[in-house]
Amino acid sequence: MNNFTKAGSGYKCFSTFIPPYVLDSMAKAGIKEAKSTIIQSQYFRENRAENSKKMGLLGAVVPAGRAYVQVFDSQNTQDFQKELKRDQEKKPTPTGDEAVDLTYDYVSKDRDCLKNELNRNSLDNNGMDLICNVHYGENYGNAFWYNGQITLGDGDGEIFTNFAKSLDVIAHELGHGIVENTAKLVYQDQSGALNEHFADVFGTVITQWVENHDADHADWLIGDEIMGADLYGEALRCMSEPGTAYDNKLLGKDPQPAHMKNIYTGTGDNGGVHINSGIMNKAFYLTAVEIETNQAARIWYNALLNLWPTANFKEAFGEIVKAAQILAKNNSVDRDAPQRVRAAFREVGLS
Ligand SMILES: [Zn+2]
Known part of the structure; x- marks a missing residue:
């Protein structure tokens, strides 16, 4: 399966946190949610061009260069930037939704570490906003970085919990954003x-x-x-x-x-x-x-x-x-x- 789309000056990879061979093994073991996660990922891949367009049009909600964190709720659909739940400007207070608040917290800390420890201004070193989507899909057991956004599923609660609970998963996905803005390593x-x-x-x-x-x-x-x-x-x-x-x-x-x-x-x-x-x-x-x-x-x-x-x-x-x-x-x-x-x-x- 081709995992690249030619977009503008470079290649964008669609990489999911849970590798395909793990999902295959889960599907073989009869885990219904694994099959559903594979299908939802496939849907995303197949509609990537359209999704990219949608995501691009939705971007730049606040002026670039401020490295603002914004967390959107996909409301268990496969839509991006569906409802803004938290950002630094208009909605800075905790929402009580664990996935929203943890994501906001972890992504903010990630950005601050990049600045303090590596003197890097957000993922692109130019203060890009950090757009996050949580509650993506239905029991979606995965997380991914694509088109300048991090997207996290809820998991099924038994095999995988909500992906927002893991700082290292979030930092891993944001890491793909740094690679995309630096070495642009081909995903193969x-x-x-x-x-x-x-x-x-x-x-x-x-x-x-x-x-x-x-x-x-x-x-x-x-x-x-x-x-x-x-x-x-x-x-x-x-x-x-x-x-x-x-x-x-x-x-x-x-x-x-x-x-x-x-x-x-x-x-x-x-x-x-x-x-x-x-x-x-x-x-x-x-x-x-x-x-x-x-x-x-x-x-x-x-x-x-x-x-x-x-x-x-x-x-x-x-x-x-x-x-x-x-x-x-x-x-x-x-x-x-x-x-x-x-x-x-x-x-x-x-x-
Ligand atoms: Zn990865």
Whole structure:
């Protein structure tokens, strides 16, 4: 399935948080909501051109450049920007709707961390507004970034809870927005896995900043908060031990490799974009525990600014080492950071 639309100057990817192979496994296990989520995603894909147009026309509710957060309620339809529930200007007070208020809170914190820690002014570094849609679809068990907006489903409450409950899911999706505005990594094969990897890096780093955790105390899990009662204790990805996030009859087994020798070469999942990101995630984790998450985040962010759409793992590794060298020279990271980065990548089979 083609996951790109040519729009203006670049490609827009439609990436969902729950990978297709997980939804397939759930559908095979007879989970009705998984089938419905697949159908709703398909509907979105098939009507993408029309949706883009609608979303574009709806945009720019407040002047650009202010990095305002706006949360809309889709009211369990597949419409975007249906009813404005919270924004900074007209509706700044909590609504009592948990999905609205958590999304507003997490997206605001994400934006503030980008500014304070990375000196980045919103996702495009130009103060773009952060438009969010919650209560999208019916029991929709997924979240996605598309067309400059983050959209979150409610889940069915048993397998997945409301996606707004997870800061790392939200930070992951907003991370796709940063990638789209920087390296524009093509959502296929290794460049696509890099796209997923950088989104996971933003997911964990923003969460660690907001929760005041360091590398040793962070859980390094992505998506653990959205697991409902049936899957309590599982997560979608584990950055410290890729391949161990889940193993059960509903989701199947986490297929992420942690080393180049086990890289997935099949065609599913756009060439393994949610699978092979495990290798890069492990390298980030190994670096962060050595030099702290703050420094690793600065290095990865600077590398992202210099990457290009078709970059592969080896090229990303090269840019990450280069960024570490430049930042070490400026005393922005430890002097031995480049060595630590190299050592981390050696452990996952990249040198
Ligand atoms: Zn993603």
